[in-house]
Amino acid sequence: MxxxxxxxxxxASVSALPARLRRIGWAPTVGLLxxxxxxxxxxxxxxxxxxxxxxxxxxxxxxxxxxxxxxNLHDLSAYRNGEFWTWMLNSAFYAGVxxxxxxAVSGISGYALAKYRxxxxxxxxxxxxxxxLMPPVVLAIPQYLLMAKAGLADSYWSVLLPSIxxxxxxxxxxxxxxxSIPDSLLEASRIDGASEWRTFRSVALPMMAPGLVTVFLFQxxxxxxxxLLPFIMLGDDSKFPVTVGxxxxxxxxxxxxxxxxxxxxxxxISVLPLIVLFLSLQRYWRLDLLSGAVKS
Amino acid sequence: xxxxxxxxxxxxxxPAPFGFLAPAIVLFALTFALPIGYxxxxxxxxxxxxxxxxxxxxxxxxxxxxxxxxxxxSDSELLNGTLRVLVYGGMLVxxxxxxxxxxxxxLDADKVRLRAFSRIAIFLPYAIPGVxxxxxxxxxxxxxxxxxxxxxGKLGMSGPQLLSGNGMYVALANIAVWGGTGFNMxxxxxxxxxxxxEIYEAARIDGASELQIALRIKIPMVLPSLVLTFFFSLIATLQVFSEPTTLRPxxxxxxxxxxxxxxxxxxxxxxxDIYSASATSVVIAAVTLAISFGFLKLVGSRAYxxxx
Numbered sequence: 001m002x003x004x005x006x007x008x009x010x011x012a013s014v015s016a017l018p019a020r021l022r023r024i025g026w027a028p029t030v031g032l033l034x035x036x037x038x039x040x041x042x043x044x045x046x047x048x049x050x051x052x053x054x055x056x057x058x059x060x061x062x063x064x065x066x067x068x069x070x071x072n073l074h075d076l077s078a079y080r081n082g083e084f085w086t087w088m089l090n091s092a093f094y095a096g097v098x099x100x101x102x103x104a105v106s107g108i109s110g111y112a113l114a115k116y117r118x119x120x121x122x123x124x125x126x127x128x129x130x131x132x133l134m135p136p137v138v139l140a141i142p143q144y145l146l147m148a149k150a151g152l153a154d155s156y157w158s159v160l161l162p163s164i165x166x167x168x169x170x171x172x173x174x175x176x177x178x179x180s181i182p183d184s185l186l187e188a189s190r191i192d193g194a195s196e197w198r199t200f201r202s203v204a205l206p207m208m209a210p211g212l213v214t215v216f217l218f219q220x221x222x223x224x225x226x227x228l229l230p231f232i233m234l235g236d237d238s239k240f241p242v243t244v245g246x247x248x249x250x251x252x253x254x255x256x257x258x259x260x261x262x263x264x265x266x267x268x269i270s271v272l273p274l275i276v277l278f279l280s281l282q283r284y285w286r287l288d289l290l291s292g293a294v295k296s
Numbered sequence: 297x298x299x300x301x302x303x304x305x306x307x308x309x310x311p312a313p314f315g316f317l318a319p320a321i322v323l324f325a326l327t328f329a330l331p332i333g334y335x336x337x338x339x340x341x342x343x344x345x346x347x348x349x350x351x352x353x354x355x356x357x358x359x360x361x362x363x364x365x366x367x368x369x370s371d372s373e374l375l376n377g378t379l380r381v382l383v384y385g386g387m388l389v390x391x392x393x394x395x396x397x398x399x400x401x402x403l404d405a406d407k408v409r410l411r412a413f414s415r416i417a418i419f420l421p422y423a424i425p426g427v428x429x430x431x432x433x434x435x436x437x438x439x440x441x442x443x444x445x446x447x448x449g450k451l452g453m454s455g456p457q458l459l460s461g462n463g464m465y466v467a468l469a470n471i472a473v474w475g476g477t478g479f480n481m482x483x484x485x486x487x488x489x490x491x492x493x494e495i496y497e498a499a500r501i502d503g504a505s506e507l508q509i510a511l512r513i514k515i516p517m518v519l520p521s522l523v524l525t526f527f528f529s530l531i532a533t534l535q536v537f538s539e540p541t542t543l544r545p546x547x548x549x550x551x552x553x554x555x556x557x558x559x560x561x562x563x564x565x566x567x568x569d570i571y572s573a574s575a576t577s578v579v580i581a582a583v584t585l586a587i588s589f590g591f592l593k594l595v596g597s598r599a600y601x602x603x604x
Contacts, residue, residue: 025407032402033410035395036417039474042432043420045443049435058440105319112316124317131328133588135535137557138577141564142331142338165323196312225425227538232561243427250431251545264435267428274423279416 043271050268054261072265075258079249084266086238087245091224092273093156094241098163099220103212106166106219110173110211111204115186125174131167140232147233158233159241163223169215176211177204213284217277224274242270332581338574339364364575374576377556380465385533388469393525395473396480400518401510403481404488415485419478426475430542433471434459438546459547471539476532480525487521488514523595527588534584537561556580 049057052066076084113125143162147153152161181204189199227243234240237248246266253259342360368374399418403411421429437458439445458467491514499509515522537557544550552566553559560580564573 023407024409025405028402028405028408029410032399032408032414032418035399035477036414039418039421039478042429042436042474043424045436046432049441105323108316109320112313116310116313116316118310118313121313124321128320128324130585131324133531133584134328134332135557135577135580135584137535137537137560138335138581139328139331141560141570141573141577142335143327145338145570146331146334161323162327165320165327170320196310196315200316221423225427227425227427227542232565243425246431247427247542250542253545260435263431267431271424271428274425275420278420278423282416 046264046268046271050265052261052264054258057261057264058257068261069265072261076262076265076269079262080237083237084242084245084262084269087240087242088270088273090239091241091243091270094159094163094230095220095224098160098223099216101160101164102166102169102219103216105164106169106173106215107177107205107208107212108200109170110175111177111181111200111208113170113174114177115181115183115204125170128165128170129167131165136228137232140229143229144232153233154235154239156239159230159239162229163219163226166215166219166222169219172215172218173208173211176214177208180211181207210284213281217281217284220277221274242266246270335574335577338571339578342571360571364572365579368572368576368579371576373553373559374556374579377553377559381534381536381555384465384468384536385530387465388472388533389526389529391469392473392476392529393480393522395477396525397484397515397518397522399477399481400484400488401514403485404514405506415482419482421475421477422479424475426471426538427542429475430471430539433467433474434543434546437467459543460549464547464549467543468536468539472533472536476529480529483525484518484521487518491517527591530591531584531588534580534587 048065050072051069053068053071056066056068109128113121139162144153144158147155147158152158185203185207186199189203190196194202224241225243226241227247230241230244231247234244237245240248246263249259249263249266253263340360340362341357342364343355344358345355399414402408403415408414424432435441436444439449456466457463495513496509499513504512535557536555540550540554541558544552552562556576557580560573560577563576564570567573
């Protein structure tokens, strides 16, 4: 440790600090903490604002906790006989089932694209990927019109069906399958007489599991956070996911300020499941898959 | 970087991959290809009104030729919306990716404390829905509920008006910067981690400073990731919809046709003119695809090439 690599732009006074503190890279640490504070501001704000009554929300200093958390929760639960909780359950249903189906379809497609050579392979892959480039509104409006023709508009299917196919998911699953499944194992399974399906089921799928958890998480967040598709497809309040529900509540706030308190409390509760999922499954956020940096 | 599948050993036709791909192909046909085709079809249709347009049968759908396209392309609101989105994207993308790169380099620096905490905190906004992010920032922009305005007020100053006029661009860009920096940071950071440490050792022995290593080695090495994140950010920017839509109830500063996609939505559902909305959306899709392919061609095979 003879080199002084503290480098970037360490303060001049660094040499006066005790050795223990000198071993800290102050400039990068402080820079990162500033970023962390910026990113946490709205989260801290909503944590505090949710504790305030309607009157306190607009009158007391915003970072000073109020006394209304329990009554806010009570009001939110009482709103149209607990409609907020219906929205939460709907979101959990759309995101949970949609992401599960998406991971399954992505997994099997990614496996086929990574582990077989066949005519049209790249054409199919590129066509599926081109789906990423389609602006969602461009898709959602004709999707809605077609759903309406099929009698499915304003149904759970109308949100679930278009959420299953994920070009990102197929892309990730393909990279993951290419990097994690040795061809020799597949060959061995075939020589043992296993069918292609059985080879996939019992050899490839278990090896792809961590990658598929990643696909599931990405898609879960994408569907939970989706606003446009349900906004266009649904008219019935009781089928709304929480994003669309909160938006309709916010629109009411223009007339009734008490709705703002519900929006703030509802916003807090709506992000809790995602934050829990996010923190508890951290090791599965394999963004390295996105940059194609998987090593076999 | 990613290892491509090894060369094939057998070249006989096997139906298995097509069976495995069947669910994706069917879903693609139903939820992508069919709607896009339908939008294309609708864009050449319109309602013909016979007589006074009263009574059953007076309104019938028929061919419109290119009339929907000529009216879409000559609509000044589409052009204005595009310009607004370009201004918004021109602020957002460089700031977001600049911060993402800076934070990724800082995360990768030596002797950083609280590294895990900062990484998680900066990535956290990715998990928060755009609608909720817009709500939260919307309240932070409102002088009545914002701690920033409160503190400025105590100091005898008034903050900038972010929910009107040109402040709106800052307000919207900030929401997207907040939501997107962490995601891009982690993508870039992951690719920084894959650079072998020996390269840095060699550079240090040659007397390079940490800053020089960052500028001359790290940034060029993560260029493919930067290209990829730039590309996805660009696409996302052109498609902005939820954030301005969510801020609308809080301000008069955002029209219902603020962005091109909001205009499409407005035309289709508020005006009930699905035909001109379809023509506009086909134009938007064509421009998006042209930009995408042009961009990918421009950067060559660096970002995607390793996939093929």
